[in-house]
Amino acid sequence: MAEVLIIEDDDRIRPLLVRGLREAGHTVTSAPTGMGGLQLAVDSSPDLVVLDLGLPDVDGTQVLSMLRAVSQVPVIIASARADDPSLVGALDAGADDYVVKPFTSAQLDARVRAVLRRAASGREGPRTLTVGGLSVDLAGRRVHLDGAEVELTPREFDLLAHLAERPGEVVTKRDLLVEVWRQPWGGSDKTVDVHLSWLRRKLGETAADPRYLTTVRGVGVRLTAPDLPSPQDG
Numbered sequence: 001m002a003e004v005l006i007i008e009d010d011d012r013i014r015p016l017l018v019r020g021l022r023e024a025g026h027t028v029t030s031a032p033t034g035m036g037g038l039q040l041a042v043d044s045s046p047d048l049v050v051l052d053l054g055l056p057d058v059d060g061t062q063v064l065s066m067l068r069a070v071s072q073v074p075v076i077i078a079s080a081r082a083d084d085p086s087l088v089g090a091l092d093a094g095a096d097d098y099v100v101k102p103f104t105s106a107q108l109d110a111r112v113r114a115v116l117r118r119a120a121s122g123r124e125g126p127r128t129l130t131v132g133g134l135s136v137d138l139a140g141r142r143v144h145l146d147g148a149e150v151e152l153t154p155r156e157f158d159l160l161a162h163l164a165e166r167p168g169e170v171v172t173k174r175d176l177l178v179e180v181w182r183q184p185w186g187g188s189d190k191t192v193d194v195h196l197s198w199l200r201r202k203l204g205e206t207a208a209d210p211r212y213l214t215t216v217r218g219v220g221v222r223l224t225a226p227d228l229p230s231p232q233d234g
Helices: 013-023 034-044 060-068 085-092 105-124 154-164 173-179 190-202
Strands: 003-007 027-031 048-052 075-079 097-100 128-131 134-137 142-145 148-150 213-216 220-223
Touching: 003 013, 003 034, 013 027, 013 105, 027 034, 034 048, 034 060, 048 060, 048 105, 060 075, 060 085, 075 085, 075 105, 085 097, 085 173, 097 105, 128 154, 134 154, 154 173, 154 190, 154 220, 173 190, 173 220, 190 213
Parallel strands: 003 027, 003 048, 048 075, 075 097
Antiparallel strands: 128 134, 134 142, 142 148, 213 220
């Protein structure tokens, strides 16, 4: 698995996360302060850092800036509020993902594995993501559906690419606003809904009759390959 560094000042949360990630197979070190965590990151070169924004000595965004000056280690931000402006600032400053408290060790482990997969793929060079007959060329920013190119706006491409990196996973509209639009969650999901509607139209489907994009009511949206017809259907 991976070597993970947790920088978290809460004495109740930190040991639970350490234990949970160790049980998932990771090697875990931790620090209760920003400067202590930064020193550990420099000395031990972990595979990934989980960074709390609300630290007692140095603000988490400052820790991220100092860390980014010396390392490109993947960083997952832990935040108490999804609408915290500093969360968006941290993502813009180079954080790779985020989790909102309260979260479980299993949820954090899933984020860790997803970020590490993306980091490994990035080191391997340009990628093409494939979901059923849908092909998303991340480097060329081109999309093909059943061999035919689909013309998307830059935002539509970013939205589809974000979902294609998480096939089968329900992605919340809050996540999409923060990670695709780089906007704090403010309770309005109209922007996401409109772009999903446009994207569905270009993929030849509707919300009522989905093929790739399935809305999970009250939760978010999931990108999956359409079910193949059974032999008796054909």
